[in-house]
Amino acid sequence: MEFQSSPRSSSRHLKDSWQHTLLLSFQSLGVVFGRLSIAPLFAFGTIGAGDIDSEERIHQLFSFVFWTLTIIPLLKYALIVLRADNDGEGGTFALYSLLCRHAKVGLLPNDKSTNEVMQYDEETPSKTKEDSRATRYIEKHKSSHYVILFLALIGSCMTICDGVLTPALSVLTATSGLGRSFKDISQHFPSSERARAEKVFTRYVPVSIACAVLICLFTLQHYGSHKIGFIFAPIVFIWLLFITGLGLYNIFYYDLQIIYAISPVYISKFMKSVDIRSWRLLGRSEAMFADLGHFSKRSIKVTFLCLIYPALVLCYAGQAAFISKNLGASMDIVHLSESVPNRLLRHIFRVLSLFVSAVGSQATITATFSIINQCLALGCFPRVKVIHTSDKIRGQVYIPDVNWLLMLLTVAITIGFHNISLIGNATGLAIICAMLVSTCLMSLVIALYWEKRLLLSACFLVFFGSIELMYLSACLFNFHKGAWYLVVLLVIFMTIMIAWHYGTLKKYEFDVENKVSSDWLTDLGPGLGVTRVQGIGFIYTDIVTGIPAFFSHFITNLPAFHQVLIFVSFKSSPVPHISPCQRYLIGRVGHKEYKIYRCIVRYGYCDRTRNTDDFEEHIIRSIGEFISREGNDLEALTSPEGKMIVVGSQTTDGNALIPLDGDMSSIGPESLEKNENWRSSLLDPSGSASAPIRRKKVRFTLPPNSPLRLPVREELQELVDARESGTAYFLGQSHLSVRFGANFMKRFLIMIYDVLDKNCREPPVALNIPHAALVEVGMVYVI
Incomplete structure (x- = not known):
């Protein structure tokens, strides 16, 4: 109605x-x-x-x-x-x-x-209109991509410098x-x-x-x-x-x-x-x-x-x-x-x-x-x-x-x-440069996003750009009278941002080149000395296919992993916000019997992400909804890497897991007794027992009257039991090293990235993770 x-x-x-x-x-x-x-x-x-x-x-x-x-x-x-x-x-x-x-x-x-x-989204309309000549030209030439990114970084740095000078x-x-x-x-x-x-x-x-x-x-x-x-x-x-x-x-x-x-x-x-x-x-x-x-x-x-x-x-x-x-x-x-x-x-x-x-x-x-x-x-x-x-x-x-x-x-x-x-003088130069950058980017938006004629884009650039260039020339005459300080700040901020972007890019490329196929993990069994322990293991990785190198490195040296594994990847999208109902993509790794899942968490650049106070709850509920929806399909979603489907409605209509009232549960060494044989040395190297951490833990149960098939109910029950047995969080700790013979600029950027990585905050996914449940695996990335 x-x-x-x-x-x-x-x-x-x-x-x-x-x-x-x-x-x-x-x-x-x-x-x-x-x-x-x-x-x-x-x-x-x-x-x-x-x-x-x-x-x-x-x-x-x-x-x-x-x-x-x-x-x-x-x-x-x-x-x-x-x-x-x-x-x-x-x-x-x-x-x-x-x-x-x-x-x-x-x-x-x-x-x-x-x-x-x-x-993943079958409802997303396909691109019906052909790209303009300007769009095709810019997409074809990689150098234009670097120029546009450089402009964006310059404009951002000028805004940051303005935040220092104007007050x-x-x-x-x-x-x-x-x-x-x-x-x-x-x-x-x-x-x-x-x-x-x-x-x-x-x-x-x-x-x-x-x-x-x-x-x-x-x-x-x-x-x-x-x-x-x-x-x-x-x-x-x-x-x-x-x-x-x-x-x-x-x-x-x-x-x-x-x-x-x-x-x-x-x-x-x-x-x-x-x-x-x-x-x-x-x-x-x-x-x-x-x-x-x-x-x-x-x-x-x-x-x-x-x-x-x-x-x-x-x-x-x-x-x-x-x-x-x-x-x-x-x-x-x-x-x-x-x-x-x-x-x-x-x-x-x-x-x-x-x-x-x-x-x-x-x-x-x-x-x-x-x-x-x-x-x-x-x-x-x-x-x-x-x-x-x-x-x-x-x-x-x-x-x-x-x-x-x-x-x-x-x-x-x-x-x-x-x-x-x-x-x-320094403030005026910062503002002028930021405005000139916005004029350049806006002219590209007019041509590429609004799909207006190039003549209109050129008129916008020439009209406002000529005025701002006149102001810029006036500011440059005062360069020796205070404006030089802006250049000092600009060099510092640009070095930080370029080095961080370069190091992040190289680190990701190393992960992609050195990932292990999913078959390698699913083929491991008791015959090879690999055991599976009770509980859930969250493996945080930047790649969305295959097994990250740091986890294969961990399995090779300590042959055991949990009965339920969840590979979690955070992927930013060039949009401000992602709707909660479109945020989670869930799929399988291997056959159903392996109980290995992959979760991609999409987020916009203004979204809150990686808050483990309720993040684990959302992941478990999303996987439960995925299992329930998969059980209703005639065709199982068991392709080699698993087809990703959107799961994010967090429904409580009786078809998946039902959250119970949260209780204060202890998360410390005693909550991980079943896993003590294989990771006690990792949790507390000194051998002393740390005090349990009190945090709210949401428990789940199966819907009593839901028409779920028996295999689906069994898989959901195994997920609930694994959650009750305990949770461990695996993070890769990377150490970047430059190859012998690399040029000075590459060594300098990697050195700056390494200094920033060691002195900035820990990865956001680890900020609220209990120390007793966190496992960090170190690896050397040769760039």
Whole structure:
């Protein structure tokens, strides 16, 4: 019976949808748009007062600012780039993932057997349209794949560098405004101490306050984007109202004619007579796309179009009007605080700017978390712990290790440079490079994913690329004035990411080349001295066919394995999320009597994976469903490697295993007594018994009245009994070694990978595994 919603229910759903959008729009103020909101603090401040010599010049400068704000954040990002989201996720790697999915340009570890096994879903429609000439050309030339990956890594590294530089710049800018307030206090000191006091108040005090604010800011990150958005959004909202009112006041009080400066005639005059020192970037909007996973597209567009954009235009217009009527004044007219008309309001403004500068840094920090989470899942970043801070809103993550590293680098930059101009030069170069990379990738998305004409893609690239190249050339003139530090950070991050990707790729290729056929394992029997012990053995491997080399190495030296073996492989897909009902692929290894299964766990680059608190339960239930569904088929799925079928519905309709209430079971040496003869030395080499670990263990039972055939019920019962007997987890511990005679670059990358592998977190599948149940098998991989 088909359900049709009534008009009342439809309107209610629409109302709830808009309520959700408005809620996310409010939160995005404190997370996404904080950086754009604080741009007026240093947009005109980067230009010396001596560079503005006439009222006509300031009108041209405002026109330049207006059109930059309109072309980059509004036209490019809000109206075009946000449409190229990857199932709700944004950022450089989201664009790269779109290209990997639709143009086959990915270089992620994979092999032909993996592609064959992953073709599991019979309902997936076949590709009916022929690939375009551009798609075929890019897929054919391997060098283009490396270029696209290199662009994606460059853009990601620039976003990470921006997460280091922007918090230091924004907070130090605000505290410098407080320093000007403290400067008045130094006038009360004796003349002999006045210069020293002025230096302390204008240099050391702002830096100290900035460091304290930055430490507090990074300490709040563990609350997640949801809570931080509610905490920071009111501050940004008050700030936007303040600068909007300030802009309107200055426009009407000083120069109402400034409104006419939005004419393109003024920017054309500005570009004809532009000075290199005047080229600064306003459009700090890359985080608006990178933070898309934290908020919906509609919420970001609504917030930007209805609040952020008009507030910034009015603020810049008011500041330009103030400067145009105060040329030649002794005060520092280019700073926004000087345009505040009242001294009391000026002090309130400086305190408010300090708070909003901390909020403004939030966009770059959350964007850094999102980008690193994507790089991590796609094998381009060392293993770090990722915490999902919201169960309701996907994509909101917090990475503790990265958070504290960013804090240390940001505080070090603030103390080391303590100069807004130097940090601003490096920040501007980082933002420009990230925007230029997104323009290049977006042009490829237009041609390859949207399948538009190459002329349209070329127009997008030429139009936005030429503007951003102009900004880039201006930033490069300041390379020796702080921008060089960005190159240092870029080299460090790029070396880490390239080395990790290279080592992961070579390690996977070694596993594929040295895997053992499934027949080798199934042919082993008691006649060869191999015994099978009670319990379940989980073998984690990167390959999806055959037996991994480390497990064959283990069996060769210790000839015993469990009565039920489950080979588990995690495979990332270039999509943000995989539905739970499509996550697990189950198949057999060999004949039914061997009780050997293979499970492929698919996940997107924003999914939570490998949480053993309930992961084992999901695997057992999926295998039980596989056995039940297989028993209902007339044809047994017993091909040489086993046909993989999708299992993920986790049904409890009585056809498979039924989970009972979880109880607290001890997982320690005593729970593994039946396996003590063959692995007691592996569990505790010192011979001392470790304390049992208390954890929740879900038990299963067979459905009492289900019409299952006897062989199916027997196999399910054996699976349940094996689960009750105990579980062991096998992990391969690789040690990469370079062949004799390899070139320097290969040795260097493998050395960096080896250092990272030893110092980063353990493989995620082992994070929550009890020590007594974990078996690590070491092998040397000769690359």
